[in-house]
Amino acid sequence: MAEQSTGGESLLFLTDENLRKGIEAMFFAYRGFTADPDRILEDMDYGRAHHRAVHFINRSPGTTVGNLLTILGVTKQSLNRVLRTLFEDGLVEARIGKQDKRERHLYLTDKGHSLERALSDAQRARMRAAYRAAGPSAVQGFRTVLEAMMDAEQRRQYQGLKEGST
């Protein structure tokens, strides 16, 4: 998986030109990646920050505010502003921890699940189209490179959530 053969193999894929193409591919692809959810969100006065919160709450129901802070990598003040609107609008609810009553465990309400659905359906549709067009082995490569691009800390979180409990 790692090095095919640092011996006499072509390392042409490591030219600056190829790397630059990869950089621009990331830039343009990320725009596409967020475009569909962004359209849905702006119709309801939400932003990407709300999307991220909803995504990770859906993905790890009962997660605490502290967990979310770590995953999202923002300050609590910033996250709190977003969470507050989600509470007010009845998309997310917080339950006080049983063991540790300081903690707030976050859950999506039905309404929250609806939004999450709409957002991830849109995003998955694009992802599915890309995956299908590229084929399974390309997808494998895609994931391999992305994982290698993460910071160690981010990779840990990514993999920690990878096969959570399913």
Next chain:
Amino acid sequence: MAEQSTGGESLLFLTDENLRKGIEAMFFAYRGFTADPDRILEDMDYGRAHHRAVHFINRSPGTTVGNLLTILGVTKQSLNRVLRTLFEDGLVEARIGKQDKRERHLYLTDKGHSLERALSDAQRARMRAAYRAAGPSAVQGFRTVLEAMMDAEQRRQYQGLKEGST
């Protein structure tokens, strides 16, 4: 989930679970992707917007303000705020067009090239490490999926610049 048998191939790579992993991989990888340049930029009161401008001016020297607007997908007011600081700091210079004197053709100065160097060195280093760890065929797949993920318009721009003049 989708269609099990479009020909006998396994379409297991199109499961919602796999798509979700791809989505999160994009999220975390993009953070890593921007982390190194961000660190350099914040030491000098610049932001990602400056990075993007510098990158594309370096890549297409003599490009016009209008071109840049199209590529970056922002408003001229927003871009102008960034360009103004780049002019003031002597990183970018604008030359009036010979054929059409309304156009401003943008070029990096030596100082601009230095910054661009520093930024892209950092970003390429991470990219190179990821590429090397993943291997050539993974890289191929990576690019294929990213291209498929772009909007048609973005892909046009990406490919238009792809092999520019070399």
Next chain:
DNA sequence: CTTGGAATGTCAACAAGGCTGACGTATCTT
């Protein structure tokens, strides 16, 4: 029981970098 620290919430203030709208100017094109 008291005290320290952890987890959380909140107020205030600020900055970057998006956006819209309106207007001005130089320059091309017709």
Next chain:
DNA sequence: AAGATACGTCAGCCTTGTTGACATTCCAAG
């Protein structure tokens, strides 16, 4: 001469990030 185009700019607004300060609540250690 008139209109369109390329660009710049002023003014104002929004989201989402930041710091700093402070209150609350609770756990755990003395």
